[in-house]
Amino acid sequence: MPNLENKSVPDNDQTTTSEWVIRGTDIEKTYDSWLPFGRTVEVLTEATLTINESELVGIVGGNGSGKSTLMKILVGVLERDGGEVERRGTIGWCPQETLLYDRLTVRETMQLFGSGYGLDSATIRERQAWLADRFEYEEYLDTRVDHLSGGNQQKVNLSVALLHQPDVLLLDEPYTGFDWETYQTFWEFTDELAAQGTAIVVISHFVEEHDRFDRIYELQDGSLERQNVADSEEVS
Amino acid sequence: MAVAPRQRAAVGAGLRAFLRKPMNVALLVALPPAVIFMYELAVDPISAAPGIDLTPGAADLGGALFATAFLAGLLGLFQVVGTAQSDRRLVVCGYHPAEVLLARLLTVLIAGGLVAGITFVTFWVRTDVTPARPLVAFGALLGAALVYALVGVCLGALFGRELEGSLVLVFLADIDSFGSIGVVPTESAVLDYFPLATPHDMLHEAVYGGTVSGGDVATVLGYAGALAVLGVVLVAHGGDLT
Numbered sequence: 352m353p354n355l356e357n358k359s360v361p362d363n364d365q366t367t368t369s370e371w372v373i374r375g376t377d378i379e380k381t382y383d384s385w386l387p388f389g390r391t392v393e394v395l396t397e398a399t400l401t402i403n404e405s406e407l408v409g410i411v412g413g414n415g416s417g418k419s420t421l422m423k424i425l426v427g428v429l430e431r432d433g434g435e436v437e438r439r440g441t442i443g444w445c446p447q448e449t450l451l452y453d454r455l456t457v458r459e460t461m462q463l464f465g466s467g468y469g470l471d472s473a474t475i476r477e478r479q480a481w482l483a484d485r486f487e488y489e490e491y492l493d494t495r496v497d498h499l500s501g502g503n504q505q506k507v508n509l510s511v512a513l514l515h516q517p518d519v520l521l522l523d524e525p526y527t528g529f530d531w532e533t534y535q536t537f538w539e540f541t542d543e544l545a546a547q548g549t550a551i552v553v554i555s556h557f558v559e560e561h562d563r564f565d566r567i568y569e570l571q572d573g574s575l576e577r578q579n580v581a582d583s584e585e586v587s
Numbered sequence: 588m589a590v591a592p593r594q595r596a597a598v599g600a601g602l603r604a605f606l607r608k609p610m611n612v613a614l615l616v617a618l619p620p621a622v623i624f625m626y627e628l629a630v631d632p633i634s635a636a637p638g639i640d641l642t643p644g645a646a647d648l649g650g651a652l653f654a655t656a657f658l659a660g661l662l663g664l665f666q667v668v669g670t671a672q673s674d675r676r677l678v679v680c681g682y683h684p685a686e687v688l689l690a691r692l693l694t695v696l697i698a699g700g701l702v703a704g705i706t707f708v709t710f711w712v713r714t715d716v717t718p719a720r721p722l723v724a725f726g727a728l729l730g731a732a733l734v735y736a737l738v739g740v741c742l743g744a745l746f747g748r749e750l751e752g753s754l755v756l757v758f759l760a761d762i763d764s765f766g767s768i769g770v771v772p773t774e775s776a777v778l779d780y781f782p783l784a785t786p787h788d789m790l791h792e793a794v795y796g797g798t799v800s801g802g803d804v805a806t807v808l809g810y811a812g813a814l815a816v817l818g819v820v821l822v823a824h825g826g827d828l829t
Contacts, residue, residue, distance in 0.1 A: 428675050442679065450676040452600055454607040459600065466596040467680035495607070511680070 379433035396573030412570035440518025468515035601694030626650030653764035663739025719797030727789035737814035744821035
């Protein structure tokens with residue numbers, strides 16, 4: 352259960368004047384099956400949100416509420432049934448499951464995804480060294496992904512999203528498996544990125560430190576309700 | 588970044604992923620000699636049965652074709668199923684979907700060549716058969732590997748799971764290899780359209796006649812082309828039957 356009570360505020364309450372980087376309007380998604388007697392699940396009905404540059408936005412919701420579905424639609428890996436999604440700038444996506452090639456080493460993984468981002472080998476090596484130092488996994492650069500612990504796999508999963516210094520970061524349960532030190536490093540890092548103009552969306556089934564976010568949405572019954580961060584802090 | 592380095596990176600990743608799976612390496616080394624041995628054991632008694640008329644060396648040819656087809660099919664299947672989710676992320680990271688698909692097909696073709704090479708060497712060393720034209724015989728096995736690697740790609744896209752795909756693959760490759768050497772007593776022409784029918788004819792001609800038919804080569808390439816198109820359509824549109 353999300354640790355927020357239903358204290359929605361109007362979405363037009365945003366006072367920021369910064370540019371939007373992702374805009375989703377009336378997003379709809381239903382999982383259907385073409386097999387007889389298959390279940391139909393209406394996940395998103397009219398989810399609407401706008402993410403601006405330099406913002407840190409949280410999206411919370413219970414298990415099965417459609418958070419990951421929403422994120423996949425925002426990223427563009429899942430087709431929506433209705434509504435609109437507009438994006439500006441480069442995207443860094445850290446999915447909930449570590450979507451990596453198990454039998455590649457960390458270094459090979461970075462080289463592969465870095466080449467996708469259009470980075471040259473020298474830049475990839477430089478960024479990879481910096482991220483490995485920041486998240487403390489330098490000694491595992493030549494270790495295969497499937498030989499890493501869950502926490503270290505998640506660090507690599509996150510690093511792939513950060514490799515090209517994207518304009519917007521979409522993070523689905525990004526700190527799963529992190530120890531306390533890495534958790535703190537993660538938040539320090541997101542603060543620095545937001546200060547540099549990166550928009551960050553964090554999806555989680557619960558959010559502990561509400562004051563870290565500029566806005567928090569709760570996904571409930573297929574739509575997003577904006578929560579008042581100050582009120583949420585009192586709730587927690 | 589240019590396309591070539593990205594393709595190199597993606598194909599290299601696919602090959603490493605395949606060759607670093609211990610089971611795949613074990614199958615590559617152990618399956619061809621084991622299958623050829625088992626075919627010799629199984630086919631000899633069958634050839635004595637009434638109504639069955641097998642050419643000499645049919646067991647060796649059948650074993651080589653089955654080992655090639657099954658291994659190459661597994662390769663195509665694992666390549667599609669094992670990387671499907673991560674490939675989507677690769678697309679988010681800037682690869683064009685066609686680039687990823689091309690990288691998967693190139694991986695399958697390169698590794699299919701490796702499979703054909705291993706089975707060919709095993710066939711030559713482990714049996715009494717000496718191909719009249721070794722290079723053409725290798726070409727026939729390469730054709731079988733190419734066709735079945737693409738069959739594996741199609742099955743992987745259809746089922747989306749390794750177990751279900753492998754079961755269908757082993758059943759198909761079994762029927763096909765036995766059918767191609769004439770073990771299945773039928774007058775029906777349907778077996779002529781099975782994937783191994785033409786590679787078998789090519790292999791037989793290369794081993795015993797020392798000849799190669801341009802029509803057979805064209806048929807194998809056409810078959811592979813049609814399967815490649817089908818594979819692309821199935822991968823692009825999904826088709827998870829499970």
